Amino acid sequence: MDIIKLHYPLDDDCQSKDKTVIAMGFFDGFHTGHQAVLQRAKEEAQKHGTKLVVLTYDHHPALVYKKMSSHEKRYITLLDYKLKLFKEFGVDEVLLVNYSYQFQSQSPQEFIQHFLSRFNPIAVVAGFDHTYGGEPADNMVNLPKYVNGAFKVITVPALKQNDQKVSSTQIRNNLDNGHIEKVNQLLGRPFQTEGVIVHGEERGRLLGYPTANVEHSEYQWLPTIGIYIVTVEIGRKKYLGMASIGKNVTFSDNGPMTVEINLIDFHQNIYGEVVRVNWLSHGRGEIKFKTADDLVEQLDRDEQDTRHYLSEHPDILN
Template identity: 30%
Template structure:
């Protein structure tokens, strides 16, 4: 997949047969986003054009209203990988800066999408807004499509029979409360975080449960503190894992939360390697235990429960 990181880098010569473009923030790449991107991919194949996702490297609110800017569900790289997995030809991921925010809505469509990308088909979600002060909406896109001669398509929000409307904000709320099952249902895949395995305090090893600790820089939105059943993905191999998020209130109640995983039936050195953790179900919250014996007993129960959950 070709990645373009600025408007100036878009070369109209790269789109001689036109393009089909999906525009949106695509944070979390949930089922609604996938519906839009899969639709534009299908249209591009049918029309013999290049399929393009147009998005931003940062959330627009990080510029417009930083105090209200939500935490991202995915890192930039995670989003690019997820978009590429759908099979799109190009991802335009630009910085949402003051210059971009000042582009009028009509100019964004006529000069950028049509003028630079030679868009013949443009699709967006019904709640997406574009252009200066968010003046562009589905009605304007349809109007411009009629005037200029491209297909304008506005897709309604995806509804789930159990959880209702699928949205990035609802996924963020679910993850923040530890409800990784609801988040997974809206995303169509497990909630996941990843990072480099670093040295911890070796306390788990001393207790018979050696854990792999993720470094302080973690990609993805970390769920609420607690113990989870899930998987650890290392070099393409998935291992069952009991995952702990928190500050270890029994030993270090004043430390910041950290992410660590005990890989079931695994032995080996993971330090310095990349590890992705995928969450299946929250087993319990964090607790402070009065003795090592009580802690070890609970850890054994967590491992047993993890096996039961993942067996399903």
């Protein structure tokens, strides 16, 4: 899969001679609704024997038009992972646009001339709520009249689960509320994050539950504080674990937020490993225990719950 980084204005020689079908969108999360857009574009590309191309953006478009909190600046899928998902889906080329004020300020006619037409589309596909500029009218309803028959415009309707539109906003809200099972339904796969194993306080080792401390990018949207059942991919192998996102409140009221994972029946030194964490099920919230013994008793119960989950879902380690 080719990745072409684009900056407004484009160089004169930045164009495609091959016919394409272009799917447009930011695709944060690449959830089942996004996959429906890509699937429609893929079908159109296969029908006409053209390249399947994605036009997407290097950061949140909202950064251009509003002040965002540090939490809002996070992503469900960081860029490298999103590109990996595109490749696995069968995308041939990604047009990765630097979403700037100048890019957003183009008129629809300029956007079509300066970007879409440069890449020789026979069809452009997007979700019903996709916008391509800074004005409310820059939407998929109006795009056909600006295109004026130069290529086909395909609008994919909302995908719904339980009468609710599948959306990145819905996924973020569910992550913030610890509803990881619902997140996975919306994604059509386990929610996955990537981080590096670093040294921590090593309290877990003293309690008989050594943990791998996973340091994530500050831009990664994580589930809320709590205890989760996970699998951890190290190299090409998956391991069962119970993960804690929290501040270790049993030992300190002012500790930093950490992600710590106890890997079940695992005894290797993995400091420095880059691992992928698949978040499968929410167990409980964070509890402040009176004694370390009370904490160990709860960890024993958490381990039993984790092993039971594996017995009911044996395929999670495949």
